[in-house]
Amino acid sequence: MLAFDRTKTCNRLIAVERLLSVLDDIDAVTRGDERRIRPGSSHLLGPGHILMSTRFGDFDCLGSIDGDRTYENLLPSTLLLDLEGRRAVASGSAGSV
Numbered sequence: 001m002l003a004f005d006r007t008k009t010c011n012r013l014i015a016v017e018r019l020l021s022v023l024d025d026i027d028a029v030t031r032g033d034e035r036r037i038r039p040g041s042s043h044l045l046g047p048g049h050i051l052m053s054t055r056f057g058d059f060d061c062l063g064s065i066d067g068d069r070t071y072e073n074l075l076p077s078t079l080l081l082d083l084e085g086r087r088a089v090a091s092g093s094a095g096s097v
Contacts, residue, residue, distance in 0.1 A: 016044045019061075026054040 020041060029036040031051040039061075043050050047063040047070070064070050074091050081088040 016041050019044060023052070023054075023059075026056055026059070028052040028054045028059055031058060 031053045050061040052059045079090045
């Protein structure tokens with residue numbers, strides 16, 4: 001799995017308020033929902049996925065991957081990469097895409 005640019009694995013314990021601030025700045029709303037619901041902290045604290053549209057394109061927050069693999073589970077197997085000046089987090093765990 002490569003998390004970079006507009007796809008993030010949400011760490012449910014750290015930075016939820018900071019992420020909400022960013023999502024507000026980029027006008028994030030639930031993708032495919034006419035009601036244009038903005039995410040709240042309760043959405044980000046859960047284990048599910050939040051698929052959003054922003055003024056910059058799609059943005060997906062993944063609470064877990066493959067059912068139960070969370071940010072904390074993935075950290076030991078990640079690599080921090082510099083891709084042309086942009087920070088990327090790559091996971092080489094078995095089963096990741």
